[in-house]
Amino acid sequence: MSSITIINHPLIAHKLTLMRREETSTAKFRSLLKEISLLLAYEVTRDLPLKSEEIQTPLRVMQAPVLAPEKKMVVISIMRAGQGILDGMLELIPSARVGHIGLYRDPRTLIPIEYYLKVPHDVEERDMFIVDPMLATGNTAVAAIGRLKELNPTSIKFVCLLAAPEGLDHVQEEHPDIPIYTTAIDEGLDEHGYILPGLGDAGDRLFGTK
Ligand SMILES: O=P(O)(O)OC[C@H]1O[C@H](OP(=O)(O)OP(=O)(O)O)[C@H](O)[C@@H]1O
Numbered sequence: 001m002s003s004i005t006i007i008n009h010p011l012i013a014h015k016l017t018l019m020r021r022e023e024t025s026t027a028k029f030r031s032l033l034k035e036i037s038l039l040l041a042y043e044v045t046r047d048l049p050l051k052s053e054e055i056q057t058p059l060r061v062m063q064a065p066v067l068a069p070e071k072k073m074v075v076i077s078i079m080r081a082g083q084g085i086l087d088g089m090l091e092l093i094p095s096a097r098v099g100h101i102g103l104y105r106d107p108r109t110l111i112p113i114e115y116y117l118k119v120p121h122d123v124e125e126r127d128m129f130i131v132d133p134m135l136a137t138g139n140t141a142v143a144a145i146g147r148l149k150e151l152n153p154t155s156i157k158f159v160c161l162l163a164a165p166e167g168l169d170h171v172q173e174e175h176p177d178i179p180i181y182t183t184a185i186d187e188g189l190d191e192h193g194y195i196l197p198g199l200g201d202a203g204d205r206l207f208g209t210k
């Protein structure tokens, strides 16, 4: 069974509450998601390997830790809303490459439709972080992970902001090998597949399309 990590931090909890509020503007919603994503990036890269390198400080020589250079990363944004997490992740790991997968939910069937895929050419040499703020029914995450597994990255982690229990169960059933990171697990889903209490439609709130 894949692991589920809930990233608990007072700053994240506070910022997530601000994001949930109906009156929060698009500009504020976007900047809050970016701020939370910096903290998410910090947590999901916790197990990156280090190697030791000799450096010269102003006072003396020392053996100092640096990231192992062979550890290459790719962040895959599930469009559109994944873009909001991608921006924050890249600020912390600027050397990561970026891929995009375009998936939207058919509002009637809640089945994800793929409309775009572009990834770095050396994706099979990279640790992959798939990012999307919302894990609701899990249909989108299951489809994205399935498609991206075909590309054989060295590892995959799924990173979201908010998850519904139904969606977590679904991803764990279909992809038991993929670790999931989220900042909160909400109560459930409404009849349209929206997370309750949730924060509404993340893509619309991020880009002001409603
Ligand atoms: O777990 P699921 O039930 O599949 O729902 C989650 C998906 O729904 C949202 O995308 P949406 O389809 O609204 O597309 P958008 O980002 O373009 O708005 C969200 O960003 C996820 O990708």
Ligand SMILES: O=c1cc[nH]c(=O)[nH]1
Pocket: 081, 134, 136, 193, 194, 195, 196, 198, 199, 200, 201, 202, 203
């Ligand atoms: O609550 C939800 C569910 C799916 N997608 C969203 O953007 N919000």
Ligand SMILES: [Mg+2]
Pocket: 201, 202, 203, 204
């Ligand atoms: Mg949307």
